[in-house]
Amino acid sequence: MKKNLLAMLLVVVMGGVMLTGCGTKEADTTKTDGELDKVNLQLKWLPQSQFMGYYVAASKGYYEDEGIDINILPGGSDIIAEQNVSNGAADIGVTWVSSLMTYQAQGYELQEIAQTFQESGLLLVSKKTTGINSAKDLAGKKVSNWFGGNEYEVLALLEKYKLDKTNDLELVQQDYTMDQLQEGTVDVASAMTYNEFGLLLENGISKDNLNVINMNDEGVAMLEDCLFVNSEWASKNEDLVARFLRASIKGWQDACADPEAAGEIVYNLDKSVSLDHQVYMAKEVAKLVTPEGFDSSKIGQIDMDAVKQTGEFLELYNKDLAKTPVVDETTFTSKYLDEATK
Known part of the structure; x- marks a missing residue:
C-alpha cells in the first residue's frame, strides 16, 4: 500500500x-x-x-x-x-x-x-476474539494510533471510561497499514471509516469478526x-x-x-x-x-x-x-x- x-x-x-x-x-x-x-x-x-x-x-x-x-x-x-x-x-x-x-x-x-x-471518521477496531465489546474493555490491551494529533479522540474516550493511558493499557505507534491488527501484534487499531476499515474488509476480514468503537456514538468526536x-x-x-x-x-x-x-x-x-x-x-x-x-x-x-x-x-x-x-x-x-x- x-x-x-x-x-x-x-x-x-x-x-x-x-x-x-x-x-x-x-x-x-x-x-x-x-x-x-x-x-x-x-x-x-x-x-x-x-x-x-x-x-x-x-x-x-x-x-x-x-x-x-x-x-x-x-x-x-x-x-x-x-x-x-x-x-x-x-x-x-x-x-x-x-x-x-x-x-x-x-x-x-x-x-x-x-x-x-x-462527523468524525475515526474508529477503534478489534477482532472479536479479543473480547473488546465496549470501550471499558480496553483495559489491559495494546491500542495503536498514528499520533501526531490523531490521538486526541482516543484520549477523550479513555477519560470517559476513567482509563489511564499509561497505567491501564498500552498505547503504541501505528503504521499506515492494518498489518499490526491482522498479525495480532496489537489488540486494537485506529481506522478511518473511509480507508483503513475498508482495507481490513478487502483483506478478507468479515465485519462479523470485528468489534468497532465509533467516536461519534461515544460522544467524544472531534x-x-x-x-x-x-x-x-x-x-x-x-x-x-x-x-x-x-x-x-x-x-x-x-x-x-x-x-x-x-x-x-x-x-x-x-x-x-x-x-x-x-x-x-x-x-x-x-x-x-x-x-x-x-x-x-x-x-x-x-x-x-x-x-x-x-x-x-x-x-x-x-x-x-x-x-x-x-x-x-x-x-x-x-x-x-x-x-x-x-
Whole structure:
C-alpha cells in the first residue's frame, strides 16, 4: 500500500495528471482581463476520495465557471498544509480542525472558512476474539494510533471510561497499514471509516469478526476535514474565496449524490489504487459530509458547538498547546460561505 501511495505522489507531482490548472506552488491570484484567477488548494494527504468534492468540481468545470484556475496540490507525511497556506505556497488548505487549532494557538493567522466533514471518521477496531465489546474493555490491551494529533479522540474516550493511558493499557505507534491488527501484534487499531476499515474488509476480514468503537456514538468526536485560509489573504480576496467555495460545494454535492462516479473520477487520476477502494472510500466519505438527515444544501456549514468541543478536548489532552484555542470570528468564520450560498 505504501508503494502505491508513493507511486501516486510521484506521478501526480511529476506528471501533472491531476485535474488542476497550470499554476505552480507559488500563490498567484493576479489576472488580466480574460484570464482566470489562480487558486492553489493544498490537500492534507495524497489524492484519494477523501477529497473527491474538489476533484469532481474540477472535472466538471465548476471552478472555471467561477473564473478560477484551480491547482490541487497533493499532501503527504512531509507536507504541512498549515505552513504552506501561512507562507503563501498555497492559498487554501484542507486539514483537521484539531491540527488547525494547534497552529492558530502558535500565532498562525489562519481561519477556517468551511467544515466539510460533519462527523468524525475515526474508529477503534478489534477482532472479536479479543473480547473488546465496549470501550471499558480496553483495559489491559495494546491500542495503536498514528499520533501526531490523531490521538486526541482516543484520549477523550479513555477519560470517559476513567482509563489511564499509561497505567491501564498500552498505547503504541501505528503504521499506515492494518498489518499490526491482522498479525495480532496489537489488540486494537485506529481506522478511518473511509480507508483503513475498508482495507481490513478487502483483506478478507468479515465485519462479523470485528468489534468497532465509533467516536461519534461515544460522544467524544472531534471535527476533521475543513477548509482554511490565511486571514490576511482572504480579507483581500473575499470574492475569490466565495467563488471557490461555491464551486467546491457544487462538487461536493455531486460527489455525495453519486459517490460511485466520484470515486471513478479520483481513480482515473492515475489508477495507483483500485477502483473498488476509491469507490468504497467515496461512499464512506459521503456519509461524513452529508450524514443521515443532513441537508446537502448546507454542506460546509460550521457547527460552532462541535468546534468548541474539539477545542476543549484539544486543550485537555495536548500538553504542547501554546495557549487556549480561540473560537470566534477571527479563527472560524461563515461569512465567505454565506456569500457563496446566498
